[in-house]
Amino acid sequence: MIFNYTLKNGIRVVVNKLPGMFSSSIGILVGVGSTSETPEESGISHFIEHVTFKGTKKRTSFDISNESDMLGAQINAYTSKEMTCYYIKSTSDHTDKAFEILSDIFVNSVYKREELDRERGVIIEEINMYEDTPDDVCVELLSQAYFGELGFGAPILGPKENIKRFTKKDINAFKRKYYTTDNIVVSVSGGVDEVQFLELCEKYLGGLKASKKEQKPAYNTINLQKHLSKHKDIEQVHFAIAYPGVEFLSPHADAFLIASAVLGGGMSSRLYQTVREKLGLCYSIYSYASSSSNCGSAMIYAGVNAESISPAFEAVMTELKKLKAEGICDEEFIRSREQMKSSLVFAQESTVSQMLLYGKRLLLVNEHFDFAKRFEEITTITKNDVNGYIDGLLNVDSIATAVVGRNVNPLK
Numbered sequence: 001m002i003f004n005y006t007l008k009n010g011i012r013v014v015v016n017k018l019p020g021m022f023s024s025s026i027g028i029l030v031g032v033g034s035t036s037e038t039p040e041e042s043g044i045s046h047f048i049e050h051v052t053f054k055g056t057k058k059r060t061s062f063d064i065s066n067e068s069d070m071l072g073a074q075i076n077a078y079t080s081k082e083m084t085c086y087y088i089k090s091t092s093d094h095t096d097k098a099f100e101i102l103s104d105i106f107v108n109s110v111y112k113r114e115e116l117d118r119e120r121g122v123i124i125e126e127i128n129m130y131e132d133t134p135d136d137v138c139v140e141l142l143s144q145a146y147f148g149e150l151g152f153g154a155p156i157l158g159p160k161e162n163i164k165r166f167t168k169k170d171i172n173a174f175k176r177k178y179y180t181t182d183n184i185v186v187s188v189s190g191g192v193d194e195v196q197f198l199e200l201c202e203k204y205l206g207g208l209k210a211s212k213k214e215q216k217p218a219y220n221t222i223n224l225q226k227h228l229s230k231h232k233d234i235e236q237v238h239f240a241i242a243y244p245g246v247e248f249l250s251p252h253a254d255a256f257l258i259a260s261a262v263l264g265g266g267m268s269s270r271l272y273q274t275v276r277e278k279l280g281l282c283y284s285i286y287s288y289a290s291s292s293s294n295c296g297s298a299m300i301y302a303g304v305n306a307e308s309i310s311p312a313f314e315a316v317m318t319e320l321k322k323l324k325a326e327g328i329c330d331e332e333f334i335r336s337r338e339q340m341k342s343s344l345v346f347a348q349e350s351t352v353s354q355m356l357l358y359g360k361r362l363l364l365v366n367e368h369f370d371f372a373k374r375f376e377e378i379t380t381i382t383k384n385d386v387n388g389y390i391d392g393l394l395n396v397d398s399i400a401t402a403v404v405g406r407n408v409n410p411l412k
Helices: 044-051 061-070 092-108 113-131 132-145 159-163 169-178 195-204 255-266 268-277 306-324 330-347 349-366 369-381 382-391
Strands: 002-006 014-018 023-030 074-079 084-091 184-191 229-230 237-244 284-291 296-304 400-405
Touching: 002 195, 014 195, 014 349, 014 400, 023 349, 044 074, 044 113, 044 169, 061 074, 061 092, 061 132, 061 184, 061 255, 084 092, 084 296, 084 349, 092 159, 092 184, 092 195, 113 132, 113 159, 132 296, 132 400, 169 382, 184 195, 237 306, 237 369, 255 268, 255 284, 255 296, 255 306, 255 330, 255 382, 268 296, 268 306, 284 400, 296 306, 306 400, 330 369, 330 382
Parallel strands: 014 184, 229 400
Antiparallel strands: 002 014, 023 084, 023 184, 074 084, 237 296, 237 400, 284 296
């Protein structure tokens, strides 16, 4: 049972009541991420997410962790391109206390200078870890090749030089722009009472003053078709290809997802069976579709040895062009559609997944997610729908590429 409310200050609330569940997952979602940042602000959304856990007016960083653990709860947060989410999962009997802890860090964090300085080192080590993971570097480089250096092409973690200089003043200025009541959604899924939870929302978040978010900076959403490379003294060569997709509210969104899954969505996919199993050119190869509120793209990634990069790239492009020319067959369609259905159903078994599913939809496009409608959409899509999308909209000539390895050259 789904219940939707709007608090007097403009914060939207969605309650997914799941009778029989003994846990609840609460999320406070904010419509801000790396696409909201100027170059000078790059990385600040993620920085704020980290330091928000470092102490409030009445709790130290240890108190936050300790009190959550005393409830047997799991508290965490993450930052994406378009959203920051703070969430806590607990048994249903601890929903009140769990929400109080989560809302305390969200509303009352104090951002002490010594805590900011300490957390800078943590985030810089996270950046170092990322830079030591070449497939992550390759995918990030591909985002720049496709979108440019701003917006969806900007790194979520930001550059080290920005992390080293962010201050409490910077944090508060950024939060005033985007941590506004019209840009916040509270989402809960699990064994909760909708009336009691709304009372908790008023109690812990109703005191926030009504406010309006600022307009995000303009950024590119189309494929720039750049070809970038980066030297890394590593054994493998990692390469990735991106081509245009559709936004997630597009009528072609499901066809886009299925086409990408057929191409490289698992061990039975064309890329895996051809490039790895038949040709033996790689260990890891996959593709995935990514859709946001106003654009979409698909990515193909592979890790190969230096001698195999040319034949592997050619094999990938051959499969991509074959998909465009021939479409998909009945077996491929059924397999990918059933995987989509099962993923949706499996998500029903996780209160965290449900919390995110309903909250993200409301936050980013101000729509109420309807599980039954979504399941029917997947069930009724046809192979002709997918092949119609492939024939009419799939553009395999408009690609961006990225390659990471020793003394590598851009792929074209």
